[in-house]
Amino acid sequence: MLTVNLLGLGLIAVIVWWFWLYKPTLVKGIPDASEVTVIVENGVYQPAHISIKENYPVRINFIRKDESPCAAMLLFPDLDISAELPLNKPFVITLPAMKKGQYPFHCQMKMYTGSLLVE
Amino acid sequence: MSDFKENNSNVNTQEFIIEGAGCASCVGKIETALKQVPGVKSAAMNFALRTVTVTGNVAATQLIQAIESVGYNAKSAQNSSDKELLDEKEIAEQKYYQKLIIQMWIGLGLGVPLMVYSLMGGPMTVNSPLERGIWLFIGLLCAAVMFFAGKHFYVGAYKSLVNHSANMDTLIALGTGTAWLYSIVVVLNPLMVPEMARHVYFEATAMIIGLINLGLALEVKARGRTSEAIKRLIGLQAKTARVIRDQQEIDIAIEQVLLNDFVRVRPGEKIPVDGIVFEGATTIDESMLTGEPMPVKKTSADEVVAGAINKSGTIVFKATRVGKDTALAQIIKMVKRAQNSKPPIGRLADIISAYFVPVIMIIAIVSAMTWLNFGPEPSVAFAVISATTVLIIACPCALGLATPMSVMVGVGKAAEAGVLIRNGEALQTSSKITTMVLDKTGTITLGAPKVTDIVVVNDMNENTILAIVSSLEAGSEHPLAQAIVESASEKNLTLAKVDDFKALAGRGVQGIVNGDRLFFGNEMLMLEQGVALTQEMIARAQQLARAAKTPMYFAINANLAAIIAVADPIKDDSVSAIQRLQDNGIRVVMLTGDNQLTAKAVAEKVGIKEFFAEVLPEDKSTKIAELQAQGEIVGMTGDGINDAPALALANVGFAIGTGTDVAIESADVTLMRGSLHGLADAIAVSKATLRNIKQNLFGAFIYNAAGVPFAAGILYPFFGLLLSPVIAGAAMAFSSLTVVSNANRLRFFKAQEH
CATH class of the missing domain: 3.30.70.100 (Alpha-Beta Plaits)
Known part of the structure; x- marks a missing residue:
């Protein structure tokens, strides 16, 4: 019984660490490109974390492969951008030159989340 | 890349x-x-x-x-044009719907017979080799169901897990996966679990997958209805245009219409792009665009906008805005953007959503551990059931959908009434407005003043005076000045050259004509310049003011020459619209640069009790601040040009448009038609939407707050009640559907017509 309880507590600890404490280091750098493609599929943006240069306009091609209407809406709340992504078709979001900082983007319900890191 | x-x-x-x-x-x-x-x-x-x-x-x-x-x-x-995207979206949604329905049948096809068998008393236990064989076969069938009808849940759960995020898929995958794994362990190695606990739950897995697919399918249908308003707006766009190029008329797709093309529109056709009428005359119905029910007459040099319907005559117009620049395209863009923005009330749900799924996973583990430690035998089976049920019943979607769905329908509904709401925040604040400040000119009145009286004091004649004053006023941008200039041009009077022209804000104008120093303006200006006003003249001016006219004094070299009165007709429906606002418990205040008496007369005519008169343009925002200091949530309505600072300072700035000028930046809400009923409509829509959001949020909170403990078995010690995972699956599938359907009720909201 003790083993089972310890296992349960361990599992809870893993959940807390995995979802909340872990900081993503998966930033995918594309310092020289002016165009990035993000695939929207299976509950995630790929890549979800994009680093771009400061004061450098960038085009992001979103290709939504997920049929669920949840995946369709794309919002950049800080940049006042919102778009409805068509299915299986590239949709270009042109981002202005931006100042340093982190700019999150997500779907309407924040189930899909990603961020732009401007450096 | x-x-x-x-x-x-x-x-x-x-x-x-x-x-x-x-x-x-x-x-x-x-x-x-x-x-x-x-x-x-x-x-x-x-x-x-x-x-x-x-x-x-x-x-x-x-x-x-x-x-x-x-x-x-x-x-x-x-x-792709909006129309193409919309068509593609509808096709994609239809396909997705069909796919979900097939997946539903796959899930229910296995789940329903198994459930019927168990309800009729069939043993769901594994006690003999024959039973093991049969259940193994069913277990594999169930795995096939999971693959063909639920693959998206498992793939989605895995992908998001790897990305350190969790969503609905995670919960469904974990819930159904737990039930199936436990069952297959019982089948493959019954000795691992106590005899009493050798129960299989394949029916739960199959049923849950079937029901959730059904819920999703119905949700897709219901979601489609939430974007009806935008569909209607997009549908207003014409597909083709008849342009005249090289003396030839050709029909082309509207995407190919270029700036400065000449476009011919025949009766009954839609105006394809924005432009200015070049030849012909007609009446045009802009009601779908602005909510303005009366068709408008258009002839040469008048503006026409895309999406309006040409009623009576044939016109040729020159394209001035095409493609994404047309007013209609801008309206569509603005409505879409507003539909996706979130009012502050939705932020709490956002924060909860971010923690929701992991918290539910932890609750499921705690629940299972509690059953294992303290539960009756077979505690393992109870633990599995409670964990599965907790995972399945919890529904982050209902919470997440609560706000956006209502905003989507509410903003769309407002657009149908000719009210453009900039964002979710404006929507929410509009619902709380306690005081509405109305600018007089152009808001309550038509904003097209006319000269009504000229009282000559000296020996000059009316026309001479009008000509001089009009010369003086030609340089002013004030609406009253335009009335005088127009009046002079109607009488074909010749204007004189003005030197040293100066506009004195809030007072009037001055200048020199033919060596005479001229002043034209209000009483304050006359006092400042030492112009003697007799009691008789003041009485005369007051008499004009009491008749809701604006009297202005005209002085030549410090001698009063005339009093000219200008009146701005009140809009037909201002009285009833103001009444509507007051009936809703809103304090209505009028703001004007006019003198006290005229202001009072206009206020009385339209049923406003409070007004601020003689307000200088730059002081309009001070008045807003004063009202805010009294604790009022202030809406300010103006034309969006002269009163931009006041509109920006107010809690909600309403710009009253003249048709389709949607680019009023300082406004939170743009009323496309001139009627003040748009204001009452805007407030009514925002109130209805906020009420709807609250119902949704409340429902979703209560559902989860009550459902999760019930699923964990909190009622078991008292009443012996434990929720079946299948019921949990049904409840969860229909909870988000309920939210979307409730939001859809807003579609039946009707802007009041007066």
Whole structure:
């Protein structure tokens, strides 16, 4: 019984660490490109974390492969951008030159989340 | 990156719209430039249509560059229009719906017979080798169901898990996965679990997958209805336009209409792009666009907007705004953006959503551990059931959908009434407005003042006075000045040259004509300049003011020469609209630069008790601040040009438009039609939407807050009640559907017509 309880507590600890404490280091750098493609599929943006240069306009091609209407809406709340992504078709979001900082983007319900890191 | 390139290279034929090609010789230049791009097989330009068709595996950007390098602008004709995107979306949704329905049948096909068997008392236990064999077969069938009808849950759960995020898929995958794994362990190795606990739950897995697919399918349908308003707006766009090029009339797609094209529109047709009437006269119905029910007369030099319907005559107009620049396209863009923005009330749900799924996973583990430690035998089975049920019943979607769905319908509904709401925050604040400040000129009144009385004091005649005053006022931008200038031009009076013209804010104007120093303005100006006003004259002016006219004094070299009165007619429905606002418990205040008496007369006419008169333009925002200091949530309505600072300072700024000028930046809400009923409509829609959001949020909170403990078995010690995972699946599938359906009730909201 003790083993089972310890296992349960361990599992809870893993959940807390995995979802909340872990900081993503998966930033995918594309310092020289002016165009990035993000695939929207299976509950995630790929890549979800994009680093771009400061004061450098960038085009992001979103290709939504997920049929669920949840995946369709794309919002950049800080940049006042919102778009409805068509299915299986590239949709270009042109981002202005931006100042340093982190700019999150997500779907309407924040189930899909990603961020732009401007450096 | 590579994916996109590949995608592009699959496009063998691409079409571009060329701008700036004015002569036939351009054709050769453009075609040659394109053919020089490596990979281009052929390039053919259609000069009449100003389009070029290119075949070959080349990226669109490269081709556009080639065209630009020879001095023309090009844009891809493949840039999908709103209409195309909408059509594609509908087709995609229909396909997705059908897929979900098939998946539902797969899930229920196995789940329902198993459930019926168990309800009829069939043993769901594994006690003999024969039972093991049968259950193993069913277990494998169930795995097939999971693969064919629920693969998206498992793949989605895995992918998001790897990305350190969790969503609905995670919960469904974990819930159904737990039930199936436990069951298959019981079948494969019954000795691992106590005899009493050798129970299988394949029916739960199959049923849950079936029910959730059904819930999703119904949700897709219901969601489609939430975007009805935007669909209607997009539907207002014409598909083709008849343009006149090289003395020939050709029908082309509206995407190909260029600036300055001449477009012919016959009766019954839609106006394809924005423009200015060049020849012909007609009446145009803009009601779908602005909510303005009366058709409007249009002749030469009048503006027409895309989406309106040409009723009676044929006109030719010159295109002034095309494509994404038309007012209609701007309206669509603005409505779409507002529909996706979130009012502050939704933020709490956002924060909860971010923690929701992991918290539910922890609750499931705690619940299972509690059963294992303290539960009755077979505690393992109870633990599995409670964990599965907790995972399945919890529904982050209902919470997440609560706000956006209502905003979507509410903002769309407002747009139908000719009310453009900038964002979710404006929507929420509008619902709380306690005081509405109305600017007088152009808001309560038509904003088209006319000269009504000229009282001559000296020996000059009326027309001479009007001519001089009009000369003086020609340099002023004040609406009252325009009334005087117009009156003079109607009488064909000749204007004189003015020197030293000066506009004195809030007082009037001064200048020198023929060596005479002239002053035209209110009493304050006369006092400042030492112009003697007799009691009789003041009484005369007051008499005019009491009749809701604005009297102004005209002095030549410090001697009063005349009193000119100007009146601005009150809009027909201002009285009833103000009444509506007051009936809703809103304190209505009028703001004007006019004198006290005129202001009072107008306020009385429209039923307003409070007003601020003689307010200088720059002091309008001070008045707003004063009201806010009293604790009022202030809405300010004005024309959006003169009162921009006041509109910006107010909690909600309403710009009252003259039709389709949607680019009023300082306003939170733009009323496309001139009627003040738009205000009452805006407030009514926002109130209804906020009420709807609250119902949704409350429902979703209560559902989860009550459902999760019940699923964990909190009632078991008292009443012996434990929720079946199948019921949990049904509840969860229909909880988000309920939210979407409730939001859809807003569709029946009707703007009140008066």
